[in-house]
Amino acid sequence: MSSQSVASLQTEVNRLRHELQTLKVEDQSPAAGDTIFVADYLLERLVQLGVTQMFGVPGDFNLGFLDYVENHQKIEWAGNCNELNASYAADGYARVKEGSIGVVTTTFGVGELSATNGIAGAFSEHVPVLHIVGVPSTAQQKSKPMLHHTLGDGRYDAYYKTFQQFTISQASITDAVSAAAEIDRVLTDCVVAARPVYLMLPTDVVHEKIPAKRLKTPLNKEPPENDAETEQFVLDEIMKLIKQADEDVVILVDACAIRHNVKHEVAELVKKSGFPVYAAPMGKTAIPESYERYGGIYVGSISRPEVKEKVESAKLILSIGALKSDFNTGNFTYHIPISRTIELHSDHTRVQFAAYHGIGMKHLLPKLTAHLQPLSDNARQLSVPKFLSPVPEEDNDIISHSWLWPRVAQFFKSKDVIVAETGTSSFGMLDVPLPEGAVFVSQILWGSIGWTVGSTLGAALAAREVGLGRTILFIGDGSIQLTVQELSVMMRMKVKPIIFLLNNSGYTIERYLHGEKAKYNDITNWRWTSLLTALGGTEGETCQSHLVNTKDELDALLKDEKFNRAETIQLVEMKMETHDAPRGLKVQAELSGKTNKYIALGLQTA
């Protein structure tokens, strides 16, 4: 039986158990007469999941629902400039507010379809996002008139079919009677699978009243229990391999350790076992990078040599939550045989060549940790390279990539949220360690340029709420142009990110991949230091813009106390060389170039 079918069976078992439980409460409840609007039912469920912000754009089929949102005491409407940005914000919010979900509300057709890329990205990168769409009334869904926002041919199901591709669960609510169960079903799937779900709310249903008592049964947020017998077998297999390896084991932490909410379980495992631990790029900060047994980022051939050597020479690799995409593995250059690999995933486990579907890491990890406690000291004696990144001495004033990333690393504080745009910024950040409690946010598998602007808004709102520190964004002048209007929403919502804008005159990552001097990689140079005021800020009061041309200027700014305090949104335009790039990107581009066939047409120098 495939992993997917086991998982879907288990999901169904969970749903049925939840339904049974709700029925019991409904039977016993003395206040059987309490009712609630469908809209409010949904909002209460979101509150139970820890949601405090809703992103989105008003549109005529969601205005009725938005009245309930606006009236709600615990959920704030963030009102984005467009739907793509809103979906990015919901994604960023969900990443930083671990254990909760992001929510984006759009309108039928025109609104929801603008969010497609954002929802697909959340699917790809395992981020729990609820996409609520205000749709025409149930009567209109049946009669299918040629309303605005329709395709003009009566196909009212085309958008639903679209989101079937990019969400793990969909609900088209057609009446008040089934509304609560449908809402519960998609929300549970969203949280448990850490993937986006899709919910159609007709204009009339939101105003209908349903029994409220169902809310007393909380949603199940945990993945299903593993089958005990299989789990025990898997544990025995793993322990056997660890012993055979003489405890020469390294742990490799990746994206799904964060997204499937096992950071705590991993930390316990790491601490108790003493095994050296490394992170894949998408797993950066899953383990605090200040941890003494942490060696840095393993990314195949792009790894620092000492990391590559240590990881690939270990007798056994315990991989947790891997997503082995090209950019996350140095273009598929892991030199680790399957016979030396154990992989723990959210819904299955692999021990060497064997797959165990339905054995998920959330419940397996604590048991593994318990087994590992009586280890000998072998593990603790394995050396771990120090993850350091000293600022190099360079004999020029130019803000180079080789200097920039180590320098900003010293600027970061504990609990900062650091958002790095796909491309130069995400590659640059891999080589530098982040302080204790810092959170790294990037989109390395999906890699949609411009994503970080919306995502920073969501991340900053979440960070403010959960007591994290500053939100700091690194983005190039090419990428920010895609989604720039969201800066105005940051100012309206009074979040105060520091935005480092790498002004290198165009799409640098693409120049490295192909077309180094092609005009299509050029962009218009904006007046970056005028941007925040044009978008509604007041320079020196509600926003602050900085221009730095040299290392010294940037250094001085990074030391400036007021700048460090981040009391308003700040944008730092950094002038950089067009053809400079971080080490990792250069190597990745060489590796990618071998994959993508390009021919020389006289345009590019490469």
Added chain:
Amino acid sequence: MSSQSVASLQTEVNRLRHELQTLKVEDQSPAAGDTIFVADYLLERLVQLGVTQMFGVPGDFNLGFLDYVENHQKIEWAGNCNELNASYAADGYARVKEGSIGVVTTTFGVGELSATNGIAGAFSEHVPVLHIVGVPSTAQQKSKPMLHHTLGDGRYDAYYKTFQQFTISQASITDAVSAAAEIDRVLTDCVVAARPVYLMLPTDVVHEKIPAKRLKTPLNKEPPENDAETEQFVLDEIMKLIKQADEDVVILVDACAIRHNVKHEVAELVKKSGFPVYAAPMGKTAIPESYERYGGIYVGSISRPEVKEKVESAKLILSIGALKSDFNTGNFTYHIPISRTIELHSDHTRVQFAAYHGIGMKHLLPKLTAHLQPLSDNARQLSVPKFLSPVPEEDNDIISHSWLWPRVAQFFKSKDVIVAETGTSSFGMLDVPLPEGAVFVSQILWGSIGWTVGSTLGAALAAREVGLGRTILFIGDGSIQLTVQELSVMMRMKVKPIIFLLNNSGYTIERYLHGEKAKYNDITNWRWTSLLTALGGTEGETCQSHLVNTKDELDALLKDEKFNRAETIQLVEMKMETHDAPRGLKVQAELSGKTNKYIALGLQTA
């Protein structure tokens, strides 16, 4: 047999004829050895269709193709800020450059999905747009590695399935051998059906060489011939009804008369018959609004009373290219019985209650005109209300909607391209006549806010090329925020639209539909007159910003000669009242309110 299946059969007949014709040329051609890169083959076909601009965003799977675009002599790369805007631009370009198509190029996953809303809008409104997507190599399409921009689960067909919903033809090119036939197939469908199509170009195939001689057989741009016997029957039926009506016939022109390229045929019909003619909102400027037998806009209950009376009392309505959506029909308030209606469409005809599938208007119209020439003079004696819109005298300084639209109508010149954003602007524009040769561009069925910004870029590029006049955009402060970055591309491409920005503090159309005072309809107030410079312009040189607070200030600006000459891009911020709206919108909102059920939550005054 349904209209759709007849149409698809005829499309297949056309394709096979084209294939046969190409084979004949291939057989006879002496230069049988000439070859061409697949990328160049595609570009040559586009040139043959009159394409001179390509919109889009570079991304790593389309960079190889873009080398060919950049090297091409006749096609210019417009390089947009994001893919949604690029798809809007392609749509606007196709609308103004009638008979050609719009082209947008994106990259796999992240790029193409951002264009979903734009492509769906082109589908809904019958606009021919080619969506080219640079996709991974044919080898990768088969092995399905976890590349960046994938969903991480090996589903390489999810994006294709998405665009199946929103395009009429799709081609996933898998080898060089079939490439030319596949390109020809989707391009023909695009032009003939006036609908978007989807073309996947793998990174390797673009560089492969194929025989060039096929290019000598031009693509078929015309719809298939009607079946002669059925067509004659339909003509007889129509003539019979016209005689029964004592030639008391009115012609009603709608969107598809423009999009399916029969403006010329309609003009002949109107001129030779002398029948009074009216336009639906989406058909505005299909007939020059200065034409003496033209009475203005018919939009059901929202029509001016004299238009409503004339249209609805006619004994017969000859409707050409109707798209009877809610906003195009005064919320479905046509008071015209089917027994008095003849409908001509691109692929079928309706005479009273009878449908004739496969009888399209392109070939039917000239024959109908030929039959109508010997009409008596009855038709010419039917009176037509004058379409006038005098500027009202108002005893205040506020720029009101009742004053604004008649006033700007006097500012328009022959051949201006007037783009009106969905909402206040499109409704405002319906009540005023446009001069000879002016082109009206709006998105009344799909109605995606922000669409006009991208669309204006495309429209202005097309207008410059085909010798039309100024491009003039009317848009609200809410809508422009969705897509604002495209202003910078306008400056880079050196088009010079005049942008009238209605600053009324939020989403006014939505306030009218619901939530008059709701916070979700508020937006951040930007510094509009600083925007063009922030986005790269130089005030007074490459751009010009104006602020007008009163009627007198706007009046003076509209009379200013330099302003009229439109030598750079200009943005005019007009301060308007938050709760004012054009007449048509107020009536529409009342009608919509009856359809969408909202309840009072104490937020809105309505």
